[in-house]
Amino acid sequence: MQLIYDTLTGNTRRFAHKVADLTGLEAVALKEASPQEPYLLLTYTFGSGAVPDTTRAFLQVHAPLMRGVVSSGSFHWGENFGRAGEVIAGAYGVPFVMRVNKSGNLSDARAVAEWVRAQ
Numbered sequence: 001m002q003l004i005y006d007t008l009t010g011n012t013r014r015f016a017h018k019v020a021d022l023t024g025l026e027a028v029a030l031k032e033a034s035p036q037e038p039y040l041l042l043t044y045t046f047g048s049g050a051v052p053d054t055t056r057a058f059l060q061v062h063a064p065l066m067r068g069v070v071s072s073g074s075f076h077w078g079e080n081f082g083r084a085g086e087v088i089a090g091a092y093g094v095p096f097v098m099r100v101n102k103s104g105n106l107s108d109a110r111a112v113a114e115w116v117r118a119q
């Protein structure tokens with residue numbers, strides 16, 4: 001399993017690296033990724049609960065190896081908080097592992113690491 005993250009301002013990258021530190025998995029930037037093995041996607045939420053275009057384009061090619069999704073967002077977006085994860089999970093039939101506020105905290109990273117270990 002790999003961790004593949006999309007990011008605009010760095011929060012999702014920071015969270016992916018927290019999970020990488022706990023699991024020993026490699027965290028790879030989506031723009032550089034060409035997955036050959038199953039991966040956990042970490043992305044962020046844009047617009048009003050939307051999936052970033054970069055993530056959308058990536059999934060058009062690489063969705064078959066995705067095993068789950070984590071989304072970053074911001075609490076103050078209310079019902080759209082981290083909604084990109086729900087959208088992706090629904091569209092591709094993978095588990096929505098967690099939504100995190102900004103770059104998440106240690107407890108978030110531990111929960112995602114547990115999920116990874118259980119795969």
Ligand SMILES: Cc1cc2nc3c(=O)[nH]c(=O)nc-3n(C[C@H](O)[C@H](O)[C@H](O)COP(=O)(O)O)c2cc1C
Nearest residue numbers: 007008009010011012044045049073074077081082
């Ligand atoms: C224009 C704009 C729209 C956003 N829309 C949402 C949203 O609908 N829901 C949400 O939870 N967060 C939203 N956010 C917050 C980002 O998802 C959040 O800051 C995230 O951590 C950014 O990840 P990144 O630093 O990896 O790019 C928005 C941020 C911006 C700048």
